[in-house]
Amino acid sequence: xKRIKFKTNMQRRFLKKVIKNLNCFSLRGLLQHRFDIxxxxxxxxxxxxxxxxxxxxEDLCYISKINPTSLNIxxxxxxxxxxxxxxxxxxx
Numbered sequence: 597x598k599r600i601k602f603k604t605n606m607q608r609r610f611l612k613k614v615i616k617n618l619n620c621f622s623l624r625g626l627l628q629h630r631f632d633i634x635x636x637x638x639x640x641x642x643x644x645x646x647x648x649x650x651x652x653x654e655d656l657c658y659i660s661k662i663n664p665t666s667l668n669i670x671x672x673x674x675x676x677x678x679x680x681x682x683x684x685x686x687x688x
Contacts, residue, residue, distance in 0.1 A: 597651065600647060600648040600671040601670045602648075603645055604644075606668070607648065608643075611623070614659075614662065624638075628685035629659060633652065650671070
């Protein structure tokens, strides 16, 4: 699953725009649109501590009628941020 990378503070602006287009009063209002995401995870997306998954991003764009090509985003690979396991070690 790919991740969506916004520029600084743009992910928050995107989520605010989604909230406004859906006529929700707050971030918690997004949960009534049947997303299977915990509220704490949604807060992490809003605070930009986590990047948005591609499927969730596409769902938000579809529901709020936002054109994803009009946004300045980049896509991150599946293994972005992971550390290679099994590092070689020298044994004497």
